[in-house]
Amino acid sequence: MATVRICVCGDEGAGKSSLITSLVKDIFVTTKIQPTLPQITIPPSIGTPDNVTTTIVDTSALPHQRTTLNKEIKKSNVILLVYSDHYSYERVALFWLPHFRSLGVNVPVVLCANKSDKTSNTPTDQVVEDEMLPLMSEFKEIDSCIRTSAREHHNINEVFFLCQKAVTDPIAPLFDSKDSSLKPACVSALQRIFYLCDRDHDGHLSDKEIHDFQIKCFRKPLSDLDLANIKSSIQSQLPDSVTDKGITQSGFLLLNKLFAEKGRHETVWLILRTFHYTDSLSLQSSFLSPKFEVPANSSAELSPAGYRFFVDLFLLHDKDNDVSLSPSELSALFAPTPGIPSQWQENDFPSCTVRNDANYVTLQGWLAQWSMTTFTSYRTTLAYLAYLGFDSSSSSPSSNTSTLKALTITKPRKRPSRGRRRRAAPVSRTVLQAFILGAPNSGKSALLSTFLSPRPSPPSQTYSPSLQPRNAVNTVELPGGKQVTLILSELGDHEPAILDNAAKLAQCDVVLYTYDSGDADSFAYVVRLREKYAHHLDELPLLFVATKADRDRVRQDCETQPEEYAARLGVQKPLHVSVAWESIPELFVQVAEVGLNPGSAYPKGEGEEEGGDGDGLMAYWVAAGAVCVVAAAVVGIWRRMST
Template structure:
């Protein structure tokens, strides 16, 4: 529950204490009251807005009480500055407002012209124009102005309500009174609200979308008459901004500008807070970055609700229905966000995912990209789901994600992994064909031009497994940072599902790289592995290595894969390789290149004993034969 602390200031005799008494007693007390009233706290049950408790502090303007006044000002949330005659009015600009500034208090000020019962009603408008507007234009801290009368109980409640509203619904972040324009941060927030409310992404809020918006923000229906009135008002001020088809974004901004000009900025704040904005017009931190911890060896994936949201977002953003997102469509889609995620930029999006012939991201590529983002950085996915307007019953974006069971790193009988997104690191000597493998994964045409990979590169796509199941596979090539990545054992072990060791079967010096790095980094034995002999369309050559590839893989105990998979990125069968890689990640027992476990060692010992017995029996037979030969000779 919020608390608003109001400091009532002004010259002696301007009616500060009478205003407070009139508010509390609901009547004017004519007899003399004490000079300074004690602090008063008004609970929210007396009609204060938004469940706010209000504390009102009376102050003295006497020089000897200046220290206490400064202390109360620094403790308060808003200032009610009262004047009642020409002298006290002059003091507003000459003393009071400069004094507030000298203290360094940055509080909204409500300017109150009290004792309005002494002025004829015909001159009220003139006083507003001649007195209040000039000082408001000079001092931006003045939030609003009001004329009151404690004697007649005129606008007393309204004055304190303005104080509450200045704290709970501040105008300063929204509107520049001098320029009569919405401030840039407010424009950005309202445009995001417009984009999110424009469900069909046609650039207009139609009647249905306006009704949904009204219910979401204000929990009540918008009558057809009220809707028509809103449209007529917008069209009157800005031609073409409202029609039977709907309200444009500029019309929506104009409507909120009119609210601010008429002092109805609480209406704007209801919209902003419904869409999770703070008083500083930033999205709430708990909304952008909710708590979502991924345990060690587990991973984050999109839930069915998350995939449905992203599918719907793609379909509504694909305005020309060509099955791909053009640059303009992507820009429109990411309009409510800070832009394309930096993680995507670092991965050279959109070249890291599936595109059509025109180079536009397909739905398959769109979902693959978000699956990879969720796997590598779930916090990024949650942040962008918040920006893009994902909604769930509990208003949390975490409903769009789910956790997988932790993968177990063990040498004996590793269990099958239950996950839909897998990461495979592709390791191998330079020019072994790693980049071409990533291109083939994304169905890119083969090029004979060799371009060394400097920066890390990723490719993500769906893979169809035996039985028709699909999963998302991320292939990652490290480029020149490969050694640094391998040095970071914990990071590689935590996220990597399978290692793809690739070599050029036509280059005699290509394979030796693989045994060398496996000796250098023994922990690689704890990660499932697939060995691939690339460029099989070229003449195969003998490798200059201690062991030939077939011998090397055979020497690794319990390697069910057998010899390296011989393939070429120019062959259609290359797609089968990606299914093998995915299966190795999902079922580690089929691809663990590791030393013998205890059971295997015991079994081999038994075989060794049998073999030793056979050898000993043979040797004994030879000795007996030689002795018999010598005796007969």
């Protein structure tokens, strides 16, 4: 529950105590009132906004009360500054407002021209023009102005309502009264809201979209007459802002500017808060990063609702219907966000996913990219779901839609003990990650490139080492039609740090060890690497891949040849592949299959039989049982012969 503390200031005789008494009693009190009223607290139920408790503090302007006055001013959330005649009006600019500044307070001020019954012959518009606007122009802390009369009980509730709203719905972050314009942060927030409400992204809010917006923000429908009046008000000031298609973005901004100018900034705030904006016009941290924890050995993946959202978003922005997103279409899609995720930029998007011949990301690449982002950094996905409007998919204010519905958590995957590796359970996940390790120039980068574009390509004649980690993500279709998303990761210069990081390796489903079948020194690098990081790498399923198999094969300058080394570990012998062969996609299918069914791809430890400790133990008990059966049979035959 919010609390608003109002400090009522002004010269003696301006009517401060009468205003407070008139609010509490709801009538003008003719009897003598004590000079300074005690503090009063008004609960939310008595004419105040929902969930706001209001504390009103009366003060004295007498010199000997100055210490108490200053103390109360510093404790306040808003100051109600009252004047009632020409002298007290002059003191507003000469004493009161400079005094507030000297105390270093930074709270809104509501300016109140009291005892309006004594100047009833002066129109309010003239008072505003002659007295109030000059002060508001000079002193930006003045939030709003109002004329009141305690005697006639005129605008009594309204003046304190303005004080409450100056705190709960401040005008300062929204509107620059000097320039008579919305502030940049407010404009940016409203532009994002327009984007989210413009469901078909045609640059206009249609009548249906305005209706949905009205229901979402204000929980009541907008009549045809009210809608026509809104359009007329906008069009009178900005003719091109209303067309047959609806209200343009500039018209939407103008409408909110009119709300702010006419003192209806609480309407603007209601819109902003409906779309999860804070008082500082940033999106709520709980909205961008809701509580979502992924248990150990599990991972986050997109749910069907998450995939559907990203498919719809892609199709909506594919304006030329070429099933790809050009740079301009991507720019329009990411308009309501901070831009393309930094993680994507570090990974050189879109070269890390599937593109067409024009280098535009395809729908397959778009979905694969988000699958990888969710796997590696689900908080990034949650934040962008919020930015892009997943939570806004329903116009119903009672909708319980949450960005968490776009994600799901996989079942925990437990690394089997050494004796049970061969019977490791299949992995029930749709996103897998494979690390590619191997000597420099062993073809790791070529495999990543071919993974994204499986058409046979001639081998490169130049070698350019990969210094930074690099990922490639694509979908792989397995026999039977099942599809999985596979992430291939080349570690670059970060390889030692990652291989020593148990948490990083825990994300890995299978390790591809590559070596150049035409380079005699290539496989020795793999052997040394596995020996150096045996404590981590021995816990992961693996595949050996002999690259550049279209060239002459040479004997490896190593104590153990690759086939013998694989046999000693009890795993499949090396696969011989070439990026120039049409069969290269079969490699990625096999990688995915190993990731899903890792049992036979775990390396065998020292002294461990082919079947593993568990299998050996089982064989022991089977043998023991057989011996017992034979022994029992022999005893039975001997007894029969004895009789």
